[in-house]
Amino acid sequence: MNTFVIPDVHGCSKTLKMLFNKISPSKDDIIYFLGDYIDKGKDSAGVIDFIIEMQDNAYQIFALRGNHEQNLLYAYHNYNQKMFKSFVGKMNKSINLLDENGNLKEKYLNFVANLPYFIELDDFWLVHAGFNIYVHNVFDDFNGMLEIRNMEYDEIILKGKTIIHGHQVTYLDKIEELIENKSKIIALDNGCVYNQPHRKYDYTKLGNLLCLNLNNFELTIQKNID
Ligand SMILES: [Mn+2]
Numbered sequence: 001m002n003t004f005v006i007p008d009v010h011g012c013s014k015t016l017k018m019l020f021n022k023i024s025p026s027k028d029d030i031i032y033f034l035g036d037y038i039d040k041g042k043d044s045a046g047v048i049d050f051i052i053e054m055q056d057n058a059y060q061i062f063a064l065r066g067n068h069e070q071n072l073l074y075a076y077h078n079y080n081q082k083m084f085k086s087f088v089g090k091m092n093k094s095i096n097l098l099d100e101n102g103n104l105k106e107k108y109l110n111f112v113a114n115l116p117y118f119i120e121l122d123d124f125w126l127v128h129a130g131f132n133i134y135v136h137n138v139f140d141d142f143n144g145m146l147e148i149r150n151m152e153y154d155e156i157i158l159k160g161k162t163i164i165h166g167h168q169v170t171y172l173d174k175i176e177e178l179i180e181n182k183s184k185i186i187a188l189d190n191g192c193v194y195n196q197p198h199r200k201y202d203y204t205k206l207g208n209l210l211c212l213n214l215n216n217f218e219l220t221i222q223k224n225i226d
Contacts, residue, residue: 006210015192017050035166040093
């Protein structure tokens with residue numbers, strides 16, 4: 001049995017399917033996703049469709065919540081229809097989450113509304129962004145779990161378990177170093193969508209969707225093909 005973790009897919013449905021071919025999970029394996037299925041890439045709906053389809057086919061897939069799913073829910077509950085359509089379609093390039101009237105399709109609403117914020121395993125914490133160890137009740141601080149950057153580790157609060165997180169775009173050599181050193185905090189988001197020259201990043205070290213096998217710390221790397 002393998003335990004796989006896959007970070008931010010951001011609408012890269014073809015890349016995700018190719019990554020699945022590479023790891024070729026069995027139905028005894030468990031696959032965790034770290035959130036941010038949608039936005040930025042071309043096919044937000046396709047990513048969620050694929051996850052739901054695999055779950056329906058009895059693959060053991062658990063999907064966590066990312067800040068992009070949280071923001072979609074917030075917009076759904078708080079924006080008027082015109083603002084909502086512009087937020088989802090224009091700003092986030094996720095128009096295929098909406099029906100012809102600009103409403104969020106029920107399938108996607110149900111999916112994002114039911115995502116947990118973190119999962120605790122025997123030796124690991126899985127969470128989208130991380131934990132803020134400086135707040136009073138760390139495991140009630142959902143904003144920290146979705147948004148924190150450059151988090152710090154606390155052996156007691158985090159029970160000595162290793163955190164595996166996404167959210168923060170991290171160069172491949174750095175990710176490999178964190179895994180190699182068995183760091184207590186392992187970033188796994190290699191900015192799959194950033195496969196073109198970028199004002200902020202060295203894109204030659206980004207543009208891959210990764211999968212970490214928690215049983216042997218083997219990393220599978222799939223270049224963006226979307
Ligand atoms: Mn994120």
